[in-house]
Amino acid sequence: MAMKFCIETFGCQMNEHDSEKMAYLLASRGHEQVFDAEEAEVVIVNTCCVRKKAEEKFYSLMGRLKRIKSKKGTILGVTGCIAQLEKEGILNRVPFIDFSLGPSNIGKIETAIKNSIEKGKHFDFSENGGAPIYISIPDRTERDVKAYVSIMKGCNNFCSYCIVPYVRGREVSRRSEDIIKEVRGLAESGVKEVTLLGQNVNSYNKGTSDMGFPELLKAINKIEGIERIRFVTSHPKDLSDALINCFGDLEKLCEHIHLPFQSGSDKILESMNRGYTSEDYRRKIDLLRNRVPHIAITADCIVGFPGEDEQDFEKTMELIRDVEFDGLFSFVYSPRKYTLAWSLEMTVPREEALSRLKVLQDTQKAITLKKNRAMEGSVVQILIEGKSKNGGEEYTGRTRTNKIVNLPGERGMIGNLIDVEILKGYANSLKGRPVYQQMEAIDGKKGEVLPEKNMEVLHAQRNEGCRHHG
Ligand code: SF4
Known part of the structure; x- marks a missing residue:
């Protein structure tokens, strides 16, 4: 029987991609995806337990879903990292759920729903003999100008604060020929x-x-139809020269890397079991910038880790000021059960950790704003992804350096790579306008006249193949 299902997703791109796969599997069996839990007959919550906040948000959502379930008899399922970590123990907190699947079992989503309806509660946390579940999504719509492709799962690093190796298991890489086949299929269906x-x-x-x-x-890079390649996430200790050299060499590889540093203090990095020093990290940044001077660098960092004193925090701030990241995801440390750091004494009071986070975020905000403003007047290439979240008639796309640009546009632009003049840089995005209006002016047709400065930029871009300025 066809049902309406809704998926709520917490966490990283892996989880977003897992949700995409579940949606595809259910839709391909005739079920209909809806985006309001009130409308759905089945609600799946794909969870994250990397930070305490995500876990708290999950339990608060479950409170709301419980009310919907008691009103409408909705089937409720939990997937992802909390499901894997808690297993059947999750019933202590949310006894009203109908099924739960670990991340390796999302391929069995329809069976789980069916079994929970016909036989009662259904749980599956098996590791599938270590084989990763990879599901290609063949049917793409015009919305899907970009796609995630899983190339491996799990992690062997055991950073002392991180729950991932316990819920996602050890590293297992997918066969390269399967990945290449999937990317070819995506290119054929219009993914750029x-x-x-x-x-x-x-x-x-x-x-x-x-x-x-x-x-x-x-x-x-050789696959026809694919215009841009990105990857996430990289560990600084495993960032090889060969990989650094791919930037600049491979024309489709976008000039952006997300390279979490977590702390600028060697003492804290050691306690986090990160396997590199602050100096090692800076060296990698220098190598990347020597290779591609305008490469965008984003990172993750944690404040208030056990043992972090004022000097350690200052070293983190020093790194941030020196590197000038394009963006930073920063968090107060939250202890996660089962990890090595769980037993460490929490030496930084919460108030102090929050005040350090504020100092750090204010500094980073000013850096990001400065960098975005420096792009004003430049011409960059963006891939139009769809309507802007700002609403109205604006469309949105990203630069190769992964910066969001909002601009006036029309539906037919989706999926196109276009040159855009940056009009304004904000803290989280850029405002631009398509350059084709100015191009018409250059050809002597109607349109606005391109200011001299920008014409130079545009010509430089054409001549040198450079995609980004500022
Ligand atoms: S590298 Fe460290 S932080 Fe990243 S997933 Fe592995 S254990 Fe977690």
Whole structure:
């Protein structure tokens, strides 16, 4: 029987992609996806337990869903990291759920729903013999100009604060030929940009005879129809020279890397079991910028880790000021059960950790704003992804350096790579306008006249193939 289902997603791109796969599997079996839990007959909550806040948000959502269930008899399921971590124990907090699946079992989503209706509560947390579940999504719509592609799952690093190796298991890489086949299929269905996903893509196929990550990038770079390649996430200790050299060499590889540093203090980095020093990290940044001076660098960092004193925090601030990241995801440390750091004494009072976070975020905000404002007047290439979240008639796209640009546009622009003049830089986005109006002016047709400065920029871009300025 066809049902209406709704998926609520917490967490990282891996989870977003897992939700996409579940939606595809259910839709391909005749079920209909809706985006309001009140309308759905089945609600699936795809969870994240990396930070306490995500876990708290999940339990508060479950309170709301419980009320919907008691009114409408909705089937409720939990998938993802909290499901895997808590297993049947999750019933202590949310006894009213009907099924729960670990991240390796999302391929069985329809069976779980069916069994919970016909036989009662259904749980599955098996590891499938270690084989990753990869599901290609063949049917793309015009909305899907970009797609995630899983290339590996799990992590072997055991950073002392991180729950991922306990819920996603050890690293297992997917065969390169399957990945390439999937990307070819995506290109044929109109996808222009792929983001290769893994907890630590730098160690893809480590210890196997299959190709390594730089070779995989080179192979994908040759696929016709794909215009842009991105990847996430990279671990600084595994960022090889060969991978750094791919930037600038592979024309489809976008000039952006997300490279979490977590702390600027070597003492804290050691306690986090990160496997590099602050100096090592700075060296990698220098290598990347020597290779591609305008590469955008974003990162994650944690404040208030056990043992972090004022000097340690200052070292983190020093790193932020020196590197000048394009963006930063920063958090107060939250202890996660089962991790190595769980037993460490919380030496930084919460108030102090929050005040450090504010100092850090204010500094980063000013850096990001400065960088975005420096782009005003430049011409960059963006891939139009769809309507802007700002509403109205605005459309949105991203630069190769992963910055969001909102601009006036029309539906037919979706999926196109266009040159845009940046009019205004804000803290979280840029405002632009398509350059084609000015191009008409250059050709002597109607349109606005391009200011001299920008014409130079545009010509420089054409001549040197440079995609980004500022
Ligand atoms: S590299 Fe560290 S932080 Fe990243 S997933 Fe693995 S254990 Fe977690």
